[in-house]
Amino acid sequence: EVQLVESGGGLGQPGGSLRLSCAASGFIFSNYAMSWVRQAPGKGLEGVAIIGASGFSAEYTDSVKGRFTISRDNSKNTLFLQINSLSAEDMAIYYCARPMGGLMTHAFDVWGQGTVVTVSS
């Protein structure tokens, strides 16, 4: 079964850091680009970051550039999102998602269940 399972969310302090993980199974992880998408409370979906299959290319939405880093370990079938300088605007459910066809930009056909990031002092 194709599956994505996120972890690492929780309570972070303003200005602090969190590292999210997404464990993939049921498909050849190294063949696919991967992405993080978030949903803030009461809001819609927002694309956060995307990384190519090899891990050499990555793109970010403007609001997280310089603070977030997307990375992957293809030997462990795991995707990461390092979040630094946490702010209240980062509070959201963070989903990892797989673009179809191995492309950097495509529809997302597989999603995890999400991990919740809360920011509070």
Next chain:
Amino acid sequence: EVVMTQSPVTLSVSPGERASLSCRASQAVSTNLAWYQKKPGQAPRLLIYRASTRATGIPARFSGSGSGTEFTLTISGLHSEDFAVYYCHQYNSWFTFGGGTKVEIK
């Protein structure tokens, strides 16, 4: 950034009726558009990609149309499990989502 605008924000429909949801892009995205269904506490579910291709396992009552800047998701004969929030998503340039349309029971 390509801004996606969905309308209406809320659509009240009776079970068995037809629902038409609109999505407009601020610039042309060809047919690089997808639709998702989202229920509380669940991950988004891919319904349509490439503007009109149903994803695996999606019932035929869901159909998508459009290209360029104007897109429509049609649900023919709403079932009880179809009441949810629907998002469009363009992947022509970076990737952005619309604000969502909530389909509620009338």
